[in-house]
Amino acid sequence: MGAYQLQDQLAKISGKPIAPPTIYRAIEFLLKVGLIHRIASLNAYIGCPFPTSDHSNLFMICNGCGSVAEVALNSINGLLKSASEKANFTLQDQSLELFGLCPNCSSEQEQE
Numbered sequence: 505m506g507a508y509q510l511q512d513q514l515a516k517i518s519g520k521p522i523a524p525p526t527i528y529r530a531i532e533f534l535l536k537v538g539l540i541h542r543i544a545s546l547n548a549y550i551g552c553p554f555p556t557s558d559h560s561n562l563f564m565i566c567n568g569c570g571s572v573a574e575v576a577l578n579s580i581n582g583l584l585k586s587a588s589e590k591a592n593f594t595l596q597d598q599s600l601e602l603f604g605l606c607p608n609c610s611s612e613q614e615q616e
C-alpha cells in the first residue's frame with residue numbers, strides 16, 4: 505500500500521484524520537519497529553506478517569496483480585551475512601525483492 509492508503513488506514517484505526525507530517529512520522533516509526541516494510545521498487549509499504557521475529561525481508565512481488573508476499577527464510581540471512589563479511593561489508597539492512605507470478609496469476613496463465 506502507498507503512503508496515502510496507509511494514512512487512510514491509520515485514520516480509521518485512530519478514528520481521526522491524520523495530517524501528512526504525522527503520517528510520515530508514523531511510517532518512520534512503523535518501519536523502525538519493523539511493523540511495516542518499504543518495497544523500494546513499488547514505492548509502497550506492506551504490513552509485516554512476522555514483526556517480532558528476526559527475518560530476511562524477502563518479498564515476492566507478483567508481476568501480474570502487484571501483490572506482495574513476505575517470506576521468512578533464515579538460511580538467507582546466514583548467506584547474506586557471510587557474503588558481506590567476505591567483502592568486508594558491514595551489513596546494516598537488507599531487502600530482497602523477487603519478481604514473478606503469485607499462485608493466483610500463475611494458475612490463470614496455465615489456463616490460457
Ligand SMILES: [Zn+2]
Nearest residue numbers: 552553554574
Ligand atoms: Zn517482515
Ligand SMILES: [Zn+2]
Nearest residue numbers: 566569606609
Ligand atoms: Zn498475482
